[in-house]
Amino acid sequence: MRKKQKVQIAYTDNWGAITNKPRIPLMVAINHGEIYIGCVSQHHPDKTYALKLRRIQSVKLLREQFVEDPKVVEILRRRIRTGTLLSGDQDQPCEKVVIYFPGYAKNFLQERPYHPSMKIKELPCGDLHVTMNVAVNGLLKQWVMYYGSIAEVLKPAKLRQMVLDSAKELVGMYERE
Numbered sequence: 001m002r003k004k005q006k007v008q009i010a011y012t013d014n015w016g017a018i019t020n021k022p023r024i025p026l027m028v029a030i031n032h033g034e035i036y037i038g039c040v041s042q043h044h045p046d047k048t049y050a051l052k053l054r055r056i057q058s059v060k061l062l063r064e065q066f067v068e069d070p071k072v073v074e075i076l077r078r079r080i081r082t083g084t085l086l087s088g089d090q091d092q093p094c095e096k097v098v099i100y101f102p103g104y105a106k107n108f109l110q111e112r113p114y115h116p117s118m119k120i121k122e123l124p125c126g127d128l129h130v131t132m133n134v135a136v137n138g139l140l141k142q143w144v145m146y147y148g149s150i151a152e153v154l155k156p157a158k159l160r161q162m163v164l165d166s167a168k169e170l171v172g173m174y175e176r177e
């Protein structure tokens with residue numbers, strides 16, 4: 001990366017297929033405890049993506065160099081800050097998210113925060129309001145659903161609806177005989 005050289009990476013995708021193609025690596029990022037290589041698309045120079053380090057099978061340094069665009073590097077940094085590094089959407093806006101949790105969830109939440117902007121406010125009754133400023137997407141929905149019935153999205157309505165729709169799909173799937 002420091003030498004601004006392209007690399008040939010053999011990579012296992014989400015479906016288990018191995019691709020072996022040249023990549024333009026821009027940075028190393030840690031997201032939710034995993035190490036990723038932030039790259040820019042060769043075909044769409046304004047689009048960025050991430051490769052999970054543990055899925056990289058091999059790396060070969062190529063002779064071809066690339067020119068780093070500071071605007072694209074900033075896009076990648078913004079995607080890391082907003083929690084959208086792993087989503088396909090390139091420029092999702094951040095929204096204020098408020099989620100209710102019972103008081104006993106405080107330690108879990110402190111040990112595994114979803115995002116650096118996450119704040120935990122203890123209410124007078126001992127329950128918690130978790131707030132953060134993040135993109136509302138499938139990754140956030142999955143994080144909320146990980147906590148099952150102890151998490152209730154209060155804001156925004158869009159995230160609340162996403163969780164509700166997924167819950168209805170689950171009920172439908174398990175009610176089939």
